[in-house]
Amino acid sequence: MKNLRRDFERFCYRHRNQGISNLMLYVAIGTAVMYLFMQIDPSYALYRALRFDGSSILHGQIWRLFTYIIIPSDSNILFLAISMFFYYYIGKSIEAQWGPFRFNLFYLVGVLITDAAALLLGVTATTSSLNLSLLLAFATLYPENQVLLFFIIPIKMKYLAWFYFAVTIWDVIHLNFFPVFALLNYFLFFGSDVLRILPDFLQPKGRPKKPFGNFGKKQEKPSPNWAKDYRSKSGEAPYRHKCTVCGRTDTQYPNLEFRYCSKCNGYYCYCIDHINNHAHIQ
Numbered sequence: 001m002k003n004l005r006r007d008f009e010r011f012c013y014r015h016r017n018q019g020i021s022n023l024m025l026y027v028a029i030g031t032a033v034m035y036l037f038m039q040i041d042p043s044y045a046l047y048r049a050l051r052f053d054g055s056s057i058l059h060g061q062i063w064r065l066f067t068y069i070i071i072p073s074d075s076n077i078l079f080l081a082i083s084m085f086f087y088y089y090i091g092k093s094i095e096a097q098w099g100p101f102r103f104n105l106f107y108l109v110g111v112l113i114t115d116a117a118a119l120l121l122g123v124t125a126t127t128s129s130l131n132l133s134l135l136l137a138f139a140t141l142y143p144e145n146q147v148l149l150f151f152i153i154p155i156k157m158k159y160l161a162w163f164y165f166a167v168t169i170w171d172v173i174h175l176n177f178f179p180v181f182a183l184l185n186y187f188l189f190f191g192s193d194v195l196r197i198l199p200d201f202l203q204p205k206g207r208p209k210k211p212f213g214n215f216g217k218k219q220e221k222p223s224p225n226w227a228k229d230y231r232s233k234s235g236e237a238p239y240r241h242k243c244t245v246c247g248r249t250d251t252q253y254p255n256l257e258f259r260y261c262s263k264c265n266g267y268y269c270y271c272i273d274h275i276n277n278h279a280h281i282q
Contacts, residue, residue, distance in 0.1 A: 003189060016099030017262055020165045023104055024091030028084045030070035035080060038072065048070065052118060052125040072128055086147075087131055090138040096276060097141055102189075107135065110185040117181035129182035134185045136161055136194075143197045159198045243271035245278050 006085045020026065037046045057064050059223050074080040095103040110133050118125035137240040138145075139161035146154045187194060223269035241251035241258035250258060257272040 011100070012105070015101040015126060017101070019100035019104035020096070022092065023100070023107060024088045024096065027069060027086045027091075031080075031084055032074055033079070034070045035072045052070040052115075054119050054124075055124065066111060068125055069127055069130065071127070073131075083131075087134055090134055094134070094137055094141060104206070106133075106185065107188050109188065110134075110182070113181050113185050114176060117178055121178055123178055129179060132164060132179065132182040133185045135164065136183070137189070140186075140190055140197050150250045161197050241269050243274055244268045244281075245270060245274040254278065 024068045034050070038044060040066065043211060050064065052064050052068035053061070053073055072080050082162035089105075091103070094106075099107070106132070110130050114129050117123075117129075135157075142163075143156065143158035145157045145158065147160070149155045168183065171177075171179045203235050239251040242248070242252045243258065248256060250256065253271075259272065259275040260267060260269050261275065261278070261280065266281060268281055270278055
């Protein structure tokens with residue numbers, strides 16, 4: 001299983017820049033257009049043609065398996081706009097970390113799992129489960145990131161994730177299993193990494209606390225004499241990755257993640273702190 005996950009990570013990295021860039025922007029635009037049509041057309045003809053309907057899908061209208069993702073989740077334009085912006089923001093952030101290919105794959109798998117669950121349970125698929133998987137993914141990548149709840153209360157993303165886990169457990173207790181399927185996509189892509197956002201008392205004993213990408217945590221500043229400090233008699237300590245900006249290596253910081261920039265003209269490596277914060281070499 002570990003080798004399979006490693007191969008998957010490598011496959012996604014090799015195809016990182018393929019796929020639809022800024023996918024959530026297109027979803028937001030499609031939702032806005034759909035909302036506009038619903039306001040100007042009292043018959044809701046377009047809505048009825050695109051919404052998820054199990055019976056119609058089984059009779060050949062397979063486009064409904066995908067078009068429901070642009071059906072507005074709220075009739076109030078203010079709340080809808082806030083929701084669209086929020087999920088556009090977290091989707092864009094996840095895509096910046098993963099690249100378009102992996103994010104597109106994550107969203108597509110989420111759509112297919114939601115479709116299968118809705119058809120199996122005989123319910124109507126909505127974007128709520130997709131949005132839940134996005135929120136949990138963002139919380140895992142950026143657990144210390146803060147958002148303003150109701151534009152007033154600052155709250156860390158990991159706390160929102162705990163809340164939604166609790167809500168899902170409550171739904172299961174009341175025999176509502178549909179929200180669980182949203183977690184399948186999340187667990188499929190994150191695996192054991194989901195443990196990193198759990199409270200300390202739920203962490204498995206003996207598990208090292210290794211932050212996912214070190215996001216939201218204050219990083220130790222690299223020593224200006226790092227090369228001198230880490231030299232052996234035969235020369236500099238061996239390493240596989242070395243940040244072009246700060247000089248940190250995977251030997252010096254074994255828990256630090258490294259990436260290679262596709263926009264730089266050459267094979268340049270950067271640590272997770274500088275992969276999105278450096279001048280591209282041309």
